[in-house]
Amino acid sequence: MSEPTVVIAGAGLAGATVATELRERGFGGRILLLGAEEHHPYIRPPLSKEYLKGDGGIEDADVHPAGWYADNAVEFIPNVEAGSFEADAHELFVSDGGRITYDSLILATGARARPLGVPGSGHGAVFPLRTREDAAWLRAALEVGGRRVVIVGSGWIGMEVAAAARGYGNDVTVIGHSAVPLSGAIGRELGGVFERLHRDNGVAFRNGAKVVGVDGGEEQHVVLATGERIPADVVVAGVGASPNSLVAERSGAAVAEGVLTDKGMRTSIDDVYAVGDVANPFLPAIGRHLRSEHWANAIASGKVAAHAILGERASYDDIPYFYSDQYDLGMEYSGYGPLTAGARVVFRGDVDSREFIAFWLRNDRVVAGMNVNVWDVQDDIQRLIRLGEHVDASRLADRDVDLASL
Structure with missing residues (x-):
C-alpha cells in the first residue's frame, strides 16, 4: 500500500507548521x-515590526532556511493557488490547470488585506502591508524620512507602522473610525x-473619522467625510x-467568518x-468558535x-496570544x-x-491579561486564565502579592 499524501494549500506559517509537525x-x-x-514560508509579524523599523533583514522572517524543505522531503511548489476541491474524488484543482x-x-x-475601497486608493502611493513585497516597498518609502505619512486604520498594524514611520x-497622522x-x-x-x-512621540490622530477618497491631483491628499484634506506623500492602508475562504466556499465546506472547524481543525468535509x-x-475552553489572525494561532492550529492527521489526540487548547513593540513599549497579550x-x-x-499588567475579569475570573513593559509573567497570566477560578481583585492588583501564589 502506498504512503498517504498530504497536500497543504497555502505556504505561510500555518502551512509550514503542519509540514514541520508531520x-x-x-x-x-x-x-x-x-x-x-x-x-x-515566512512569518508576518516582523514585516510590521523589526523589518519595517530597519532592525532586521527580510530573511529573518523565514520559517526555515530554504534547504530545509528538500532535506525533509517537503515538496514546495511556488506560484500555485488552490481553486477548489472535489471531496469524493479527493482531488484539488489548482491555478495552473x-x-x-x-x-x-x-x-x-490565510487572509488578504482589505483595500481602502475609496476613490483614488488604487494607485501606487497607497501601501497595504501583507506580503514581503508590501513590506519592502513600504520600508523604502518610509526610510527616506521627512515625509508626510497618513495611516488609515488605528488597529495593531496601523499603530506599529506609525511607530516605525516616526522612527525614520x-x-x-493616523486616521481611525x-x-x-x-x-x-x-x-x-x-x-x-x-x-x-503615540501622541508623546509626535503622532497626530483623527479619531472617529471616515476616509472618503484619496485625491492625487498636484499634491496627494486623504479626504475625510468632514471635508478635511490631509496632505500625504505616503498613504498606508491598515484597515484589517x-x-x-473562497476555496472552501466553492467546494461546499461550511464557512462563517472563515472556514469552520471542530477542535481538531477538521472542516465539515472528511x-x-x-x-x-x-x-x-x-x-473547548470557551465553548464557541473563535478566529484569530495572530502568528501564535498559525503555529497552534498547524x-x-x-x-489529527496522524490519528493522535487533537484539540485546540492554546490560549490566543500576540505581542507588539512600539517605541519603548513592549507588550504581550493572552486571552x-x-x-x-x-x-x-x-x-x-x-x-x-x-509599566503594568492589565487583567480582564469576568465574574471574578481572569479571561485575558496584558503585560506592558513587565516581563516573564505570561506563564502566570495563562495559568490564571486556564484555571478559571474566582480571584481576589485586590490581591491581583497588589504588586507585593506574588502572581504565582494566586
Whole structure:
C-alpha cells in the first residue's frame, strides 16, 4: 500500500507548521506545500515590526532556511493557488490547470488585506502591508524620512507602522473610525494608553473619522467625510484583513467568518482541515468558535491539524496570544477577546509610566491579561486564565502579592 499524501494549500506559517509537525512526528508519506507566492514560508509579524523599523533583514522572517524543505522531503511548489476541491474524488484543482490527488488536504490560504475601497486608493502611493513585497516597498518609502505619512486604520498594524514611520523622522497622522485607537481589541481605557504613547512621540490622530477618497491631483491628499484634506506623500492602508475562504466556499465546506472547524481543525468535509488565519475553530475552553489572525494561532492550529492527521489526540487548547513593540513599549497579550466585552479591568503596576499588567475579569475570573513593559509573567497570566477560578481583585492588583501564589 502506498504512503498517504498530504497536500497543504497555502505556504505561510500555518502551512509550514503542519509540514514541520508531520515530519517531526515521524510521518513518512508525501507532503506537497503549495504557495501562492514565490517565497518559501515566512512569518508576518516582523514585516510590521523589526523589518519595517530597519532592525532586521527580510530573511529573518523565514520559517526555515530554504534547504530545509528538500532535506525533509517537503515538496514546495511556488506560484500555485488552490481553486477548489472535489471531496469524493479527493482531488484539488489548482491555478495552473492541474489537479492533485490527496489523502488529507489542509486549507492554509490565510487572509488578504482589505483595500481602502475609496476613490483614488488604487494607485501606487497607497501601501497595504501583507506580503514581503508590501513590506519592502513600504520600508523604502518610509526610510527616506521627512515625509508626510497618513495611516488609515488605528488597529495593531496601523499603530506599529506609525511607530516605525516616526522612527525614520516622518510626520505621521493616523486616521481611525473608532473614538480611541485599538479600542476594538483592548477597550477604550487601554487604547488610550497607546494613543498617549503615540501622541508623546509626535503622532497626530483623527479619531472617529471616515476616509472618503484619496485625491492625487498636484499634491496627494486623504479626504475625510468632514471635508478635511490631509496632505500625504505616503498613504498606508491598515484597515484589517479578510479570510481567504473562497476555496472552501466553492467546494461546499461550511464557512462563517472563515472556514469552520471542530477542535481538531477538521472542516465539515472528511479529510479536509483548515488552519491559520482562514480557520474559525471551535475552542473547548470557551465553548464557541473563535478566529484569530495572530502568528501564535498559525503555529497552534498547524500542530493540532498534524496531530489529527496522524490519528493522535487533537484539540485546540492554546490560549490566543500576540505581542507588539512600539517605541519603548513592549507588550504581550493572552486571552479570549470575546469574553472581555464588558469585563472589569484590574491593573497591577503604574499605568502612567507604562509599566503594568492589565487583567480582564469576568465574574471574578481572569479571561485575558496584558503585560506592558513587565516581563516573564505570561506563564502566570495563562495559568490564571486556564484555571478559571474566582480571584481576589485586590490581591491581583497588589504588586507585593506574588502572581504565582494566586
